[in-house]
Amino acid sequence: xxxxxxxxxxxxxxxCPMPIVKTAKAMRDLGPGDVLEAFATDPGSxxxxxAWCKATxxxxxEHSEQDGVYRFAIRKTR
Amino acid sequence: MAMTxxxxxxxxxxxxxxxxxxxxxxxxxxxxxxxVWPQMILATTGAAMGMQTTVFFTFWGLFSLVKxxxxxxGENWMQKMVSMMDRPGMEHLxxxxxxxxxxGPAMMKHLAKGHQVASPVExxxxxxxxxxxLVPCQMTMDLLGLSREDMIDGLDExxxxxxxxxxxxxxxxxxx
Numbered sequence: 001x002x003x004x005x006x007x008x009x010x011x012x013x014x015x016c017p018m019p020i021v022k023t024a025k026a027m028r029d030l031g032p033g034d035v036l037e038a039f040a041t042d043p044g045s046x047x048x049x050x051a052w053c054k055a056t057x058x059x060x061x062e063h064s065e066q067d068g069v070y071r072f073a074i075r076k077t078r
Numbered sequence: 079m080a081m082t083x084x085x086x087x088x089x090x091x092x093x094x095x096x097x098x099x100x101x102x103x104x105x106x107x108x109x110x111x112x113x114v115w116p117q118m119i120l121a122t123t124g125a126a127m128g129m130q131t132t133v134f135f136t137f138w139g140l141f142s143l144v145k146x147x148x149x150x151x152g153e154n155w156m157q158k159m160v161s162m163m164d165r166p167g168m169e170h171l172x173x174x175x176x177x178x179x180x181x182g183p184a185m186m187k188h189l190a191k192g193h194q195v196a197s198p199v200e201x202x203x204x205x206x207x208x209x210x211x212l213v214p215c216q217m218t219m220d221l222l223g224l225s226r227e228d229m230i231d232g233l234d235e236x237x238x239x240x241x242x243x244x245x246x247x248x249x250x251x252x253x254x
Binding site: 020 | 125193196207
């Protein structure tokens, strides 16, 4: 499935809670179905993004790590 | 890794978008830097998670809401003494331990900058932005002689313990 990224966030270097707080803020400006992509280096952001998607009901499409950089792709559900 | 995180969260939260508590109430009692920090971290995170978040500032917690350029607060000498001995304002908070006459907080802020940890001031700004309700305790304001003019903008109307406990009925409640 090809996914068009509506917005990309560079959260590299930021520590808890900013990656999630900035993602939540950016998500407000998106419409349902839009996909947000975020890059972070805080290892705590991996479980945090999973938890955040669960709590908000947004869909975590992708969750990967390469060379210490975590990539998340999240689809806004509502 | 991905599975472990997901499984863990599944166990705690259950179905997506159905967290058991949709509200967060933080009773911000301390004015120590190392407690104000988590007050602000948890408030912004709660709001980011879609929780209706309220921070109730009471006792020493109120001093972090005083404008940084207000040096003395209080109407009588006893109230003034309190602010003289313990300077109010988010920029002037002391550490609960290892304060070393201000060297501790300076080092802590330096470390935080290096690790790109947002400062309490930035987090407070973010909290207001995310719609966190910041509620001063009316009784402590009277006790300490704090006026609304001494305090930063963007605060809710001061309220009391009953209103706060009512708000906390169906909320996750933290006392920090």
